[in-house]
Amino acid sequence: MFISFEGIDGSGKSTQARLLTDHLRAAGRAVQATREPGGAPGAEEIRRLLLEGAPDRWSAETEILLFTAARRDHLEKTVAPALAAGRIVVTDRFVDSTRVYQGITRGDLRDKVDALHALMIGREADLTFVIDMDPGLGLARARSRKSGEERFEDFGENMQRRMREGFLALAREFPERCVVIDGNRKVGAIAADVARIADEHLP
Ligand code: ADP
Ligand code: TYD
Numbered sequence: 001m002f003i004s005f006e007g008i009d010g011s012g013k014s015t016q017a018r019l020l021t022d023h024l025r026a027a028g029r030a031v032q033a034t035r036e037p038g039g040a041p042g043a044e045e046i047r048r049l050l051l052e053g054a055p056d057r058w059s060a061e062t063e064i065l066l067f068t069a070a071r072r073d074h075l076e077k078t079v080a081p082a083l084a085a086g087r088i089v090v091t092d093r094f095v096d097s098t099r100v101y102q103g104i105t106r107g108d109l110r111d112k113v114d115a116l117h118a119l120m121i122g123r124e125a126d127l128t129f130v131i132d133m134d135p136g137l138g139l140a141r142a143r144s145r146k147s148g149e150e151r152f153e154d155f156g157e158n159m160q161r162r163m164r165e166g167f168l169a170l171a172r173e174f175p176e177r178c179v180v181i182d183g184n185r186k187v188g189a190i191a192a193d194v195a196r197i198a199d200e201h202l203p
């Protein structure tokens with residue numbers, strides 16, 4: 001079982017991925033918790049190239065290549081071995097983030113994202129939680145973290161709004177694996193929904 005969390009910056013993905021991991025482990029299940037970009041040593045090096053520096057550092061096309069390179073390393077070194085060992089993988093972001101961030105925010109590059117994904121990755125999550133939330137609130141939360149990884153957050157609230165729409169459109173496009181979760185609530189209420197839905201999908 002391969003579970004991904006998706007949504008705009010500051011929507012609560014990392015928080016919910018951690019709480020789901022805790023919930024599954026408390027039930028005695030083996031879980032590999034991971035994230036993108038990153039999740040393996042080489043992919044984490046690519047993460048730094050992507051998230052630090054000026055917003056115009058890379059073109060959208062170059063970003064698609066870098067995110068896909070990081071994803072390939074993550075898949076080879078972390079995701080595939082964990083799934084083969086029978087562990088549940090919980091990832092904070094996967095290819096849906098590339099479909100939205102690189103695929104729609106600077107022109108229509110979705111076909112290129114999908115073509116490269118088919119060629120180099122060829123795998124979707126089995127279950128995707130799309131955490132939906134107010135873009136202004138998400139941006140405020142993300143900025144309050146001050147991680148030094150603000151390259152994308154610098155794009156501003158208008159872009160966050162388009163990305164939110166993009167994630168909701170993806171959830172409609174892939175209804176068999178995507179569940180939209182209302183993130184504008186207390187952490188515990190969201191986590192309870194996520195845990196219940198994950199349990200329903202697990203054998
Ligand atoms: P993401 O991984 O989507 O960027 P995080 O889980 O890192 O989001 O959350 C961003 C910030 O908002 C963190 O400081 C986190 O503690 C806080 N946060 C997360 N979920 C909630 C919530 N439901 N209500 C209030 N604050 C939250
Ligand atoms: P992340 O660390 O998950 O940020 P946050 O916790 O703020 O949501 O991801 C870092 C940034 O990378 C985020 O702004 C989204 C962006 N990103 C892409 O643009 N494309 C991708 O394929 C991925 C995985 C992330």
